[in-house]
Amino acid sequence: MKNDHTLYGILAGSEEKGRGAMETAVYALCILSVVAAIFQFVGQPAQDPFAVFYPTAQPVPVVSHTVQPVRGTKS
Numbered sequence: 001m002k003n004d005h006t007l008y009g010i011l012a013g014s015e016e017k018g019r020g021a022m023e024t025a026v027y028a029l030c031i032l033s034v035v036a037a038i039f040q041f042v043g044q045p046a047q048d049p050f051a052v053f054y055p056t057a058q059p060v061p062v063v064s065h066t067v068q069p070v071r072g073t074k075s
Helices: 007-013 019-042
Strands: none
């Protein structure tokens, strides 16, 4: 009887019960965490990277040239 099994052959040939379901669950959780991270950033507003090139609106100064008459003074 030949008994020349290698460690790799033994490990590759053995399949633990429930290992496939566990691997599927771990892979599914990894994918769900990536999708959750993507959707976390989808809802956040992004700044415009080209906003520095847009001309900024300058406030127009309000100047009143009307003169209000002063009443009640004696000269």
